[in-house]
Amino acid sequence: MEKIYVNEDRCIGCHLCEYYCAFAHSGKTDMVKAFAAGQKPSPRLVIEEQDNISFAVSCRHCTDPLCVKSCLTGAMEINEEGKVFVDETRCVGCNTCILVCPYGAILPGDGKVVKKCDLCTSFGKPICAEKCPNLAIVYEERGEV
Ligand code: SF4
Numbered sequence: 156m157e158k159i160y161v162n163e164d165r166c167i168g169c170h171l172c173e174y175y176c177a178f179a180h181s182g183k184t185d186m187v188k189a190f191a192a193g194q195k196p197s198p199r200l201v202i203e204e205q206d207n208i209s210f211a212v213s214c215r216h217c218t219d220p221l222c223v224k225s226c227l228t229g230a231m232e233i234n235e236e237g238k239v240f241v242d243e244t245r246c247v248g249c250n251t252c253i254l255v256c257p258y259g260a261i262l263p264g265d266g267k268v269v270k271k272c273d274l275c276t277s278f279g280k281p282i283c284a285e286k287c288p289n290l291a292i293v294y295e296e297r298g299e300v
């Protein structure tokens with residue numbers, strides 16, 4: 156299946172991917188309104204930066220995901236396409252998945268539910284890959300991870 160891949164040598168640390176991800180999941184149709192005073196929608200990926208190197212950290216949709224294996228309530232699931240997603244109605248916020256993910260790809264949520272990349276399933280394709288101006292995030296088929 157197609158997955159998100161990161162080209163760290165092309166990332167300039169502009170954080171546009173974070174903003175567009177947060178906007179896409181904010182439920183708003185206007186970015187200014189989404190980030191209006193008092194509101195801070197959360198992205199589902201983060202840019203890590205150190206010593207002039209930056210790159211996006213997001214879910215790799217592992218073929219044998221530790222997060223799914225360790226989830227206490229079965230909230231973390233892998234579907235028939237191989238996409239890993241969290242059923243927010245079943246997550247109790249124990250953060251076990253955050254601890255076991257080797258990529259640091261799962262984020263604490265605003266409430267008790269964790270947040271992770273959903274590949275923008277409801278929008279058709281990942282907005283981070285679409286909006287990155289430098290091809291530092293791409294969405295393509297490369298085989299197993
Ligand atoms: S939009 Fe692209 S270049 Fe900018 S921070 Fe994100 S990955 Fe890096």
Ligand code: SF4
Pocket residue numbers: 213214215216217220221222223239255256257258259260261271
């Ligand atoms: S959240 Fe982490 S462990 Fe789970 S599928 Fe994604 S990268 Fe793998």
